[in-house]
Amino acid sequence: MREVGIIGVGHTKFGALGRVTSRELIVSAASEAMEMSQKGRDDIDAIYVGQLSPDIFEHQMHAAPGIPDYLGLANTPSTRVEAACASGALSVMQGAIAVASGFYDTVLSAGAEKMTSLPTSHVTEALAMCSDNEYEANLGITFPGAFAMMARAHEIQFGTNAEMRASVAVKAHKNAVHNKLAQFPKEITMEKAMHSLMIADPLTLYDCSPITDGAAAVMIVPWEEAKKFDGPKVKIKAFSQASDTMALHDRADITGFDTTKIAGRKAYKMAGLTPKDIDFVEVHDCFTIAEIIATEDLGFFEKGKGGYAVIDGETARDGHLPVNNSGGLKAKGHPIGATGVSQIAEVFKQLNDMVEPERQLKDINFGMTQNLGGSGSTIVAHIFERGN
Amino acid sequence: MKEVVKVVKAYEEAINQNRIIGSICNSCNELAVPPRPICKKCGSEDIDFTTVNGKGKLITWTTIHIAPPSYVDKVPYILGIVELEENSQRLTGMVVLPDGMEAAYKMDLVAGFEEAEEGARRLRWVPA
Numbered sequence: 001m002r003e004v005g006i007i008g009v010g011h012t013k014f015g016a017l018g019r020v021t022s023r024e025l026i027v028s029a030a031s032e033a034m035e036m037s038q039k040g041r042d043d044i045d046a047i048y049v050g051q052l053s054p055d056i057f058e059h060q061m062h063a064a065p066g067i068p069d070y071l072g073l074a075n076t077p078s079t080r081v082e083a084a085c086a087s088g089a090l091s092v093m094q095g096a097i098a099v100a101s102g103f104y105d106t107v108l109s110a111g112a113e114k115m116t117s118l119p120t121s122h123v124t125e126a127l128a129m130c131s132d133n134e135y136e137a138n139l140g141i142t143f144p145g146a147f148a149m150m151a152r153a154h155e156i157q158f159g160t161n162a163e164m165r166a167s168v169a170v171k172a173h174k175n176a177v178h179n180k181l182a183q184f185p186k187e188i189t190m191e192k193a194m195h196s197l198m199i200a201d202p203l204t205l206y207d208c209s210p211i212t213d214g215a216a217a218v219m220i221v222p223w224e225e226a227k228k229f230d231g232p233k234v235k236i237k238a239f240s241q242a243s244d245t246m247a248l249h250d251r252a253d254i255t256g257f258d259t260t261k262i263a264g265r266k267a268y269k270m271a272g273l274t275p276k277d278i279d280f281v282e283v284h285d286c287f288t289i290a291e292i293i294a295t296e297d298l299g300f301f302e303k304g305k306g307g308y309a310v311i312d313g314e315t316a317r318d319g320h321l322p323v324n325n326s327g328g329l330k331a332k333g334h335p336i337g338a339t340g341v342s343q344i345a346e347v348f349k350q351l352n353d354m355v356e357p358e359r360q361l362k363d364i365n366f367g368m369t370q371n372l373g374g375s376g377s378t379i380v381a382h383i384f385e386r387g388n
Numbered sequence: 389m390k391e392v393v394k395v396v397k398a399y400e401e402a403i404n405q406n407r408i409i410g411s412i413c414n415s416c417n418e419l420a421v422p423p424r425p426i427c428k429k430c431g432s433e434d435i436d437f438t439t440v441n442g443k444g445k446l447i448t449w450t451t452i453h454i455a456p457p458s459y460v461d462k463v464p465y466i467l468g469i470v471e472l473e474e475n476s477q478r479l480t481g482m483v484v485l486p487d488g489m490e491a492a493y494k495m496d497l498v499a500g501f502e503e504a505e506e507g508a509r510r511l512r513w514v515p516a
Binding site: 140150202 | 452456464
């Protein structure tokens with residue numbers, strides 16, 4: 001297996017983008033990635049695209065060939081990757097595996113979702129289909145509901161309270177202020193976060209990531225090629241994936257995810273690193289409690305201490321481990337299939353000093369991403385190393 | 389050709405008869421609720437169905453205010469995870485409490501069954 005790297009990324013604005021299809025969004029992100037990586041139309045061997053459900057959101061099955069079609073590359077193999085909200089990172093991982101194996105030399109991995117065309121209750125229903133249909137969705141579960149049950153269990157066992165959760169949201173919005181691609185680049189107060197509309201008790205509106213349209217893309221090549229490239233680059237030090245039961249209730253511990261722990265351990269091993277080596281991380285904060293749990297499961301904080309770390313400022317931009325410096329899913333937005341690719345694009349830009357100066361981290365060498373699908377039944381983790 | 393082990397159909401039929409079933413492994417005696425076609429513990433395919441007593445404790449819960457279209461007329465409703473007495477197996481379900489009673493950690497619950505669409509029954513949890 002050969003080492004692989006990324007030499008270009010693209011990212012649309014995240015938000016409610018009006019009448020536009022996901023493939024048009026991907027074309028925008030992909031073109032930016034192609035330009036940055038100086039790859040022409042004849043260079044791309046294959047495309048992987050992470051999308052949860054163009055079927056439900058856009059009445060479009062078999063969406064993958066639409067991407068090369070609109071890119072003017074109609075005969076390039078294109079494959080949709082679906083792993084609920086982890087579809088994006090899995091499309092990057094599939095691309096990385098394909099290039100690492102030597103089968104392809106240049107892969108475009110993208111992700112997108114066009115969600116805002118459906119009313120909220122229908123989006124809620126579509127997302128609930130990522131739970132176990134027979135034993136959860138049929139009985140009225142929603143994703144806010146599933147994470148609310150985890151939040152309550154975490155609160156009962158470790159005292160992780162509403163203030164800690166709201167602190168995640170306040171931090172996310174503060175971080176997003178200078179991210180020009182974010183859906184909600186504006187600060188919120190603790191007061192507002194803690195007293196907003198109840199969605200699924202104890203989670204309020206500001207504990208939940210929004211409904212978003214957007215796309216992101218990355219260009220994956222062998223590291224041998226990337227290291228000679230006269231432009232931005234990162235080495236993909238590790239990629240890993242783990243699965244668990246569809247239903248949340250089937251897991252012995254619902255205050256954490258075995259999948260994150262396993263994917264994290266596999267990634268650290270592949271990279272030859274430990275959590276202490278990671279300088280910053282983008283984790284899947286679909287709900288505020290999910291960020292707290294992720295930082296515990298990845299080994300950055302002791303179990304039960306993740307909430308305290310947030311209120312102590314340890315995960316803030318100027319803390320010892322900046323978490324979701326982009327604004328995270330919470331404030332940057334969460335166009336499902338795009339999210340994992342967006343996290344990776346953010347880490348790429350940070351490691352190449354390419355983000356807005358106000359939010360550029362200094363002295364960073366290793367960045368990590370954790371992308372979650374379902375109620376944690378799929379986790380994909382990546383670790384990246386500065387290339388320049 | 390191997391037989392298709394229809395655990396979902398068996399579970400649904402049991403619910404329609406006001407009972408919860410699991411799978412019991414004939415090799416290692418492990419009980420799984422809901423039933424599984426292959427034993428989660430030892431991997432054996434030699435499983436039978438067995439009815440459990442439907443008693444358990446509430447280990448976590450939420451009150452859902454924003455629901456999918458099919459549940460919109462029921463909000464707010466309590467959804468919980470119940471740990472069964474037998475082999476600590478767990479199930480998700482709506483928790484229906486009398487007026488004035490609040491959900492509480494480790495509250496004793498018992499399976500109740502209510503009318504669903506087209507004569508089918510649906511699992512609910514009620515105070516023991």
